[in-house]
Amino acid sequence: MPDLRRAGDDELTPDAVISVRGLRKSYGDVEAVAGIDLKVSRGEIFAFLGPNGAGKTTTVEILEGFRTRSAGEVSVLGVDPARAGGAWRDRVGVVLQESQPETGLTVRECLRLYAGYYSAPRDISETIALVGLDGKAGDLTEQLSGGQRRRLDVALALIGDPELIFLDEPTTGFDPSARRNAWGVIAGLRELGKTVFLTTHYMDEAENLADRIAVIAKGRIVAEGTPETLGGRERMAALVRFTLPDGLGADGLPEALRGLVRSAANGRVTLESRRPLADVKTLAEWALERGLDLPDLDVRRPSLEDVYLELTEERA
Amino acid sequence: MIGLVAHQARFDLLSFVRNRQARFFTLVLPILFLVIFVSVFGNDRIGPQHVKASTYYVPGLAALGVIAGSFVNLVISITAQREAGILKRRRSTPVPAWVLIAGRALVAIVVALAVMTVLLLIGRFAYGVRLPAETLPGVVLTAIVGAVTFCCLGYALSTAIRSADAAQPMVQAIMLPLYFISGVFIPNVSLPHWLQDVAKVFPVQHLAGGLRHAFDPATHGVGIVWSDLGVLGLWAAVGLVIALTRFVWTPVAATG
Structure with a gap:
């Protein structure tokens, strides 16, 4: 008797943390994402690159479970994000493109609040140190600089000790030294064995951090590779x-x-x-x-x- | 799960207590109204029950305090949190939606009762208003039903406000006329009949009326007006349905 079950790619490549096939998203007549395939392996920093309006944020929000898709197959940690619940969110950390900190709470209190949401949170002091906010633990979020707020965002995404972290344009609007600091924090996630899905429109950011890069333009993937080989760069x-x-x-x-x-x-x-x-x-x-x-x-x-x-x- | 609601409420309360604007609009402003109205009208005998002005104003402004603590405070903070992406980030975690809603509503109810208690104590010690012992169940039950109702309405109204800046003026524009026609600021017997009929439709009149009945020295028994509670319950149901069908966690101004 033939086996009618189709072997999904997740079974063939157990290391795939994110696997996307034929993803489409339309808003009315506009096709923001026009059929893309992606694969992200465990432990890698994957940069998703593209100009504003290319479909980056739409794609990442579908992967995060915030938006529905028009067509295609999406599997994140073996689950369809459109139908994922609390158990899935327990394994995923999200740094949104635009979010302000909790108001009226200190850095430590914010982390305590979020730690309460997860089944097995990381140590709070250790997480504060990891993002370099040691000296600011007792400060109200309103007193933090833009770069420090972003580091708090990263700490909040890490507090649940997720396997996979989404970083949506984590350094947009930073001055050069704040960006260098943020890169240090993101590179540190690799040491922790996390898988990172990073969207950015900064080339140097992708080059410094990513193991692999995919470039999206007008809703399609136009190139994919390592920073050294992207777009045939090594042969140019x-x-x-x-x-x-x-x-x-x-x-x-x-x-x-x-x-x-x-x-x-x-x-x-x-x-x-x-x-x-x-x-x-x-x-x-x-x-x-x-x-x-x-x-x-x-x-x-x-x-x-x-x-x-x-x-x-x-x-x- | 109940522990998680308490966890959420604890941090929401901390955030509320540290917010100067929230403290002003929910606690200081109702106290100012109380002091001003009682000072101006002194100890005249007013209102349909022909009671001392202070006995009339304390329960009416206690209703305002309940509304300030639940409705006003809630609409402004959740609109701001939604537009700042705070609610969206919370929803990226495993915390269930109902925990976030219940935790925040619990804070609103606790704050509403606390504001009312402060107003009653000022009424008692500064203006000699007799605090009802026999009708205390009526005061507490009416205040709780009122706070729950205005929480539901707060979540419902927030769905119609697109930016954090618009929340404060919107809330005041809705509530100030209702306070005037519902006998909170002035006894509504001096209003034309049609306006009194309009007021009867809205929940403010029934919260203020219910509390006033419990405070009336002539009232005996537990001081509960079931018809007022019934109207409040209907409004709570309307608010809940709107909130459940229209409430969103992500910023609306950005996405248009």
């Missing part, structure tokens, strides 16, 4: 840039390099190189023979930002 040419002294043009460069010149204006030369090490060696030998130093020599692979802008602008 490197840019070699330098300035030649007055009187020396790009046509004076060695034969092997002349074909690589992408631009040369006012002595400022940019080469496009697929073999950067060999090409730079050729350039260096040529320059040293002539007693040139090329002090502004710069070799750069396309940044993740370049890749991202290319991916999202094509669709915009």
Whole structure:
């Protein structure tokens, strides 16, 4: 007798914490999410990247169980979030994109309130220390800075000791040093073995934190990969840039390099190189023979930002 | 689960007590009204029962205190919490929705009874209003039914308010005219009949009337007016139905 049960992907890959197939969400005629697939494995920091209005928040709110979907299959921790209850929420932590702290309570009181909601909460003092609010435990939330409030949000999402944490644009509006601090906290979640689903529109944030990245634009996934390989980045040419002294043009460069010149204006030369090490060696030998130093020599692979802008602008 | 309601109520109460605006509108303002009205009208004999002004005003303003503690306080705080994403974040945890609602309503009822008690004590010691011993069950039961009713109405009204800034003016715009026509500020026998009939439809009149009956020196027995409680119960049911069908946990202003 044939086995009529279809083996779900969760059984085949027990490490999948989030698994999404053919997810769609329409508002009237507008399709905010136009059929996406996602897979997030246990213990990874997954960055979900896209411009404002690309469908990021809609997707994450469906995964969090705050919105219903129009079509598709969604499994988060083996459960459909649209039908999930308290037992599921006990295993999930959420940092919302926009939420203000509880009013009239201290940091410690907020955590005590939330700890009461969960079956097996973490230690309160330890959680406060984890997000770096040790010195602020007795302060009312109204006295916290924007960055400190966000850390309190993270602490509240962690207090239930969840397996999976959603962070929706956790550093939007931060100054650079507050962002660095927040990144330290998020990287610390990896040490705790948590799975993190991070949405952001900051490229450097994804590059610094994520194990894997998916880029969404106009409701579709346009690229997926590690920060190193996203959008074919590892196969793209490197840019070699330098300035030649007055009187020396790009046509004076060695034969092997002349074909690589992408631009040369006012002595400022940019080469496009697929073999950067060999090409730079050729350039260096040529320059040293002539007693040139090329002090502004710069070799750069396309940044993740370049890749991202290319991916999202094509669709915009 | 009952323990969780107490847990929630404890922190909601802490948050209320630390909020200066909430303290003013729920406790200081009713006391100010009491002092002003009794001072102005002194010890004239007024009202349909022809009692001393202070005996008339204390139960009427006790009704206002109950409404301030439950309705006003509740509408303003839950609208603000909803729009700030606080309710949404709480709902991202395993805490059941009814625990959040019951915990907050419990605080509103406790605060309402506390405000009423303060007003009664001021009436007793500053203005010599006799506190009813025999009709005490009527005072307490009417106040509790009133507080529960205005909690239900508070949750219902919050569904019609889109921003935290609009909550305070909206609540006052609804309640001030009702206080005037329901005999809280002025004895409503001096109002035209049609306006008295309008007042009879709304719950404020029945809360104030029920309390006033219990305070009337001429009242004997437990001091419960079942018809007033019945109207309050109907309003509670209406409020509950609206709240159950329309209440949302996520901000409404942002999503439009």
